[in-house]
Amino acid sequence: xxxxxxxxxxxxxxxxxxxxxxxxxxxxxxxxxxxxxxxxxxxxxxxxxxxxxxxxxxxxxxxxxxxxxxxxxxxxxxxxxxxxxxxxxxxxxxxxxxxxxxxxxxxxxxxxxxxxxxxxxxxxxxxxxxxxxxxxxxxxxxxxxxxxxxxxxxxxxxxxxxxxxxxxxxxxxxxxxxxxxxxxxxxxxxxxxxxxxxxxxxxxxxxxxxxxxxxxxxxxxxxxxxxxxxxxxxxxxxxxxxxxxxxxxxxxxxxxxxxxxxxxxxxxxxxxxxxxxxxxxxxxxxxxxxxxxxxxxxxxxxxxxxxxxxxxxxxxxxxxxxxxxxxxxxxxxxxxxxxxxxxxxxxxxxxxxxxxxxxxxxx
Amino acid sequence: xxxxxxxxxxxxxxxxxxxxxxxxxxxxxxxxxxxxxxxxxxxxxxxxxxxxxxxxxxxxxxxxxxxxxxxxxxxxxxxxxxxxxxxxxxxxxxxxxxxxxxxxxxxxxxxxxxxxxxxxxxxxxxxxxxxxxxxxxxxxxxxxxxxxx
Numbered sequence: 310x311x312x313x314x315x316x317x318x319x320x321x322x323x324x325x326x327x328x329x330x331x332x333x334x335x336x337x338x339x340x341x342x343x344x345x346x347x348x349x350x351x352x353x354x355x356x357x358x359x360x361x362x363x364x365x366x367x368x369x370x371x372x373x374x375x376x377x378x379x380x381x382x383x384x385x386x387x388x389x390x391x392x393x394x395x396x397x398x399x400x401x402x403x404x405x406x407x408x409x410x411x412x413x414x415x416x417x418x419x420x421x422x423x424x425x426x427x428x429x430x431x432x433x434x435x436x437x438x439x440x441x442x443x444x445x446x447x448x449x450x451x452x453x454x455x456x457x458x459x460x461x462x463x464x465x466x467x468x469x470x471x472x473x474x475x476x477x478x479x480x481x482x483x484x485x486x487x488x489x490x491x492x493x494x495x496x497x498x499x500x501x502x503x504x505x506x507x508x509x510x511x512x513x514x515x516x517x518x519x520x521x522x523x524x525x526x527x528x529x530x531x532x533x534x535x536x537x538x539x540x541x542x543x544x545x546x547x548x549x550x551x552x553x554x555x556x557x558x559x560x561x562x563x564x565x566x567x568x569x570x571x572x573x574x575x576x577x578x579x580x581x582x583x584x585x586x587x588x589x590x591x592x593x594x595x596x597x598x599x600x601x602x603x604x605x606x607x608x609x610x611x612x613x614x615x616x617x618x619x620x621x622x623x624x625x626x627x628x629x630x631x632x633x634x635x636x637x638x639x640x641x642x643x644x645x646x647x648x649x650x651x652x653x654x655x656x657x658x659x660x661x662x663x664x665x666x667x668x669x670x671x672x
Numbered sequence: 673x674x675x676x677x678x679x680x681x682x683x684x685x686x687x688x689x690x691x692x693x694x695x696x697x698x699x700x701x702x703x704x705x706x707x708x709x710x711x712x713x714x715x716x717x718x719x720x721x722x723x724x725x726x727x728x729x730x731x732x733x734x735x736x737x738x739x740x741x742x743x744x745x746x747x748x749x750x751x752x753x754x755x756x757x758x759x760x761x762x763x764x765x766x767x768x769x770x771x772x773x774x775x776x777x778x779x780x781x782x783x784x785x786x787x788x789x790x791x792x793x794x795x796x797x798x799x800x801x802x803x804x805x806x807x808x809x810x811x812x813x814x815x816x817x818x819x820x821x
Contacts, residue, residue: 364722364738365758397718397740397755402725402732409799411806427809454807457800464728478727487723487732501726502733509735540806543686544738544757546720551753556686557720558757560738564728587724587735 346370355590361387362510401545408542415465416534423462465536475581508599511629519619520601527617528605535568565596689756693763699787713744715761747772
């Protein structure tokens with residue numbers, strides 16, 4: 310428990326000023342612009358949009374500037390802003406087969422319809438410093454192939470699906486509106502929709518750690534990256550007043566389909582199972598982590614006994630939200646004077662009682 | 673305008689939703705000033721919940737929200753709507769106005785030719801160029817035989 314305390318207005322006003330001065334840094338260095346952050350720190354912007362659960366590159370860039378690059382603080386700004394906006398509707402479910410592909414790879418099939426497209430990636434860089442970047446003359450025009458990529462790229466996992474070797478992913482029943490964790494608190498056992506929504510806004514570091522734990526043996530599954538694709542995808546909406554669906558623009562997304570072996574059960578023949586990751590922006594590590602953890606959380610439905618942290622719904626879903634986690638941890642900085650006074654009194658009394666009883670026992 | 677290409681209302685709405693206000697304004701300079709509109713629903717920014725499907729083809733789930741701005745105007749007998757991702761309220765007003773005017777058959781050809789077709793062309797070119805740059809990174813992996821004497 311913490312109690313409201315009064316006072317400190319002048320000190321707080323002064324700290325706001327000091328924060329603004331500190332944020333600006335050395336005045337002889339030009340101030341960074343929001344547009345520069347958006348254009349040149351795009352992967353960071355993507356992370357903030359995911360953890361802030363709101364797609365808006367300009368706002369995410371502004372949040373990063375305001376938060377001096379503190380990702381969780383920036384995500385918190387986005388979450389807070391979101392609560393001030395009315396919800397105008399839900400999009401049609403994204404169709405990832407018709408996105409404008411920027412990158413698309415499979416670690417399970419080398420020859421796939423549409424091809425392997427490396428795109429813009431750090432995977433093949435040497436991790437040596439490029440000191441040319443300390444300067445400001447870094448303009449490069451990428452080469453372009455004579456032909457564009459195919460407009461439609463089939464999902465790699467459908468190749469296995471055609472043979473019945475992988476579990477099917479089909480719409481549920483009447484394809485009902487999914488539950489929304491921003492409106493209804495998650496209850497356990499949580500459905501797949503609530504799990505995926507929690508994971509897509511979950512902390513990248515936390516999910517990476519969990520996915521790594523699964524890979525190291527704390528989760529009974531060995532995943533393969535069946536397909537990772539990155540690109541722009543159209544968002545469609547059917548406004549009630551119009552009565553037909555309209556295309557309202559593109560967002561960048563990263564999708565990851567993990568394949569995991571499953572030995573089968575009495576009802577199900579041996580087959581591969583899936584883990585799914587879908588996130589805003591270009592963010593492969595997050596999408597891959599999400600897919601591995603999604604598969605781990607499906608364990609119960611596949612008859613596996615949840616033994617490890619990554620398989621336990623409550624553990625994963627309650628702790629992956631970094632805005633909530635940071636809020637609870639950092640509230641410890643708020644005054645707990647009365648609480649602590651109570652504890653202090655208790656410890657003093659216990660010590661007094663203990664020394665009194667010791668004296669009695671050793672006359 | 674490209675010969676033979678027809679634009680339906682959904683097409684121009686899609687193209688206007690992706691157009692920057694500065695680009696629309698530049699093209700409009702070639703035309704006399706637009707008639708005034710009556711604002712029925714002032715431009716408003718909210719969110720749209722973006723949905724995905726588990727595994728790409730399975731059950732629906734909520735991925736996260738995106739900012740969206742909408743506006744509704746009336747010009748004569750026509751209601752003009754705009755919905756576009758982002759928070760540009762002036763762009764939303766102008767797009768809604770154009771949607772109303774484009775429904776007016778006496779104005780449609782001219783607006784399609786002067787505004788919509790050039791925007792569509794530029795958007796298509798940008799998309800194709802980005803795709804060609806991605807295509808340049810297409811790779812053919814081949815497997816080396818290992819461990820044979």
